[in-house]
Structures are given as structure tokens and as C-alpha cells.
Amino acid sequence: MINAIWLALILIGFGFAAAQGKIELVTSAAFDGAKTGVTVCFGLISVLVFWLGIMRLAEDSGLLKKIARLLNPIVTFLFPDVPKNHPAMGYILSNMSANLLGLGNAATPMGIKAMQELQTLNPDKTAASPAMCTLLALNTASITLIPTTLIAIRMNYQSANPTDIVGTTLMATAVATLAAIVMDRWYRRKFMRSRPGKPPVHAGPVSSSQSELKG
């Protein structure tokens, strides 16, 4: 996918420039673009170094775990199929709290571990379980408290107020996450109804049909 997009950008640009008889534009634009890419990354260094330092303090002090505990009731509501004491729960909680703090690098490994734990509960190992879909929905919408990268880029371009987008980002991310949760519920219900003959996929409290399966 990304390969096709990248190639299309270059080839369509090449075609347009050639059609206008201004093919030299391609050369200057390519080198300008490369230069901007490096400049932006160097601008990111200062903010990323500082912010990841602060976030290490949040991790070492146990703040991350504390946030995870606060999220517990929300997670039990969102993942009714996962038994309360299952290790998947712990990873889901860490994944969500890391996302909340904008710790993408910490969130991804936690999310992957959560997926692996959910896979052990998955009756059909080749298709995503409803719980997995919920985890994916939460991560694609990804609630962000502080959009660090964008603040850094705005600073690079001499914004008068680089952080004035924190509030609007928070609002937009909240709406997107809410939409993701609602739609996930909607499709989950449709999916569950479409397979009436089969027992619910790893229901929380062990039902009689499930204990039969286990026995």
C-alpha cells in the first residue's frame, strides 16, 4: 500500500511536470523535499529527547501503573469477553495508558503482547476475535493527551503559540475514540448475531455451554 502511494506521488508529479515542459521542477523539488525531511527530524530531536525523559519518570515512578488502575473499570466494560484475571487485561491496560501519554514506543509492544494473550482465548486462530477488534479500534483512534511531534514541528516553523492545538486535538481525538467504540460495539453485535448456533466467543463468566466445551 505504502509502496503504491509513494510511487504514485513521484510518477504523477513526473507526468505533470513533463506535460508542462518544466521537467527541471522534479529535480529541485526532490532535493528540497529531502532537505525538509532532514530539517524536520532535527527539529524533532529536542522535543523527543526531553519528552521521553519526562515519560521515563512517569514509568519509573509507577505513575503509568496508577493510570492503568484508574482505567480498570473502563476496560472491563470494553472487554466483556476477557476473564478479569487473564494476563491479557494487564497488557490492554498498559497499552491504553501508554497511548494516553503519547508513548507510542511503549504502547506498541504492550499492544502486541495483549494480542498474543487474546489469541490464546480465540476459538478461531485465523480470524480476529471481537476482543481483538476492540483493541484495534482503541489503538487506531488512539486517545492522545499531548501531540508532541506536532508541537515540535510548529515550533520549528516559528508558531506564535505552538501548543494552542492541544485543546483541539484532545477534542478531536475524544470524538474519534468515542466513534470507534460505538462502531465496534455495533459491528460486534451484528457479528455475534450472525453466528447464532455457536457459543459466544469466550464469554466472561463461565457459562454452562462453555464449561462443557472445556470439559
Place this chain on the structure above:
Amino acid sequence: MVAFINLISAWAIPVLIAFIPLYAFTKKVPVYESFVDGAKEGFQTAIQIIPNLVGMMVGISIFRASGALDFFVGWTGPFLQHLGVPSEILPLGLLRPLTGTGSLAFATDLISVYGPDSMIGRMASTIQGSTDTTLYVLTVYLGAVGIRNGRYALKVGLLSDAVGFAAAIAVCLLFFG
């Protein structure tokens, strides 16, 4: 409401910068050493994305300089302008769910061309910051457990991206309009 959002924008970061080290200190964490240790990762992270960002920036730069971008934007422009939405922002909405560095490069491009404090610059910042790259998340997470059938996950991810995109534009028009 507007005042409240502005208050969050102004206070969120200073409060975190003061509160997190203080909290860590009360938990007997060696604050400075722990900070430096974590900060090391930031340098690597920034350097690691250089190839991605250079690649994407080159593609977008050629696409824009050749006039191709203006052509496609002019095509959809009249309809969006009707709603008060600057049409320059639309390609970002299409790119956002597909590629993280691609959309970051495009948002940076918009910010540099129109200025960070323009409506377009602010919208680009908000859109880029408010959702994650759906395609990347699905690929990594499902790939990690070897699942090919994601059921309705892609649908939910893309729909919520669309909602987030619309919400980002609406909120920006509301607060900065």
C-alpha cells in the same frame, strides 16, 4: 467552552512538566538520572525516522511542485469550500489512515507553506495529532499473531478516522474561526 479548551492548551504541558518529576521524586526515583536515561531514546527515535521522512517528503514535494496537487485539490475544492473547509486539507485526510510518515510529511508541508498559525496549519496539526495510522496498527497487531482475517476491524478503523477528520475540522473552525 472555548475558554476552557484554551486553558487546557496553555496548562496541560506545564502541569505535566512540573507534576511528573515531583511525583517521581516523592516515590524516591533518582529524577535526574532517570530522566537522562529515558531521554537517550528520544535521539534514536528522531534519527530513525529520517529515511522515512526524507522519502515521503521527496514524493510529496515533487507531487506539489509539478502542479499535480493543485490539480486534484482544484477538482474537489468548490464542494468543500461551500462548507467552509479549505480544500488543501483533504489530501491529508486521505493520507492519514494509510501512512504515518506520509501524512506527517504532508502536514509539515502544509504548515510550512501556509504557516503554523493559519487555519490550514492548525487544522493540519489537529488532524495529524488526533488519530493513529489505521493501516499500520492493523498490520503490526494482526501480523504479530499471524491473523489475516481482521473481520470488521478495518471498517471500524477507517470510519473512526473519517469521524476524527470531520471532528478536527469542525473543532478548528469553532475555536480558531
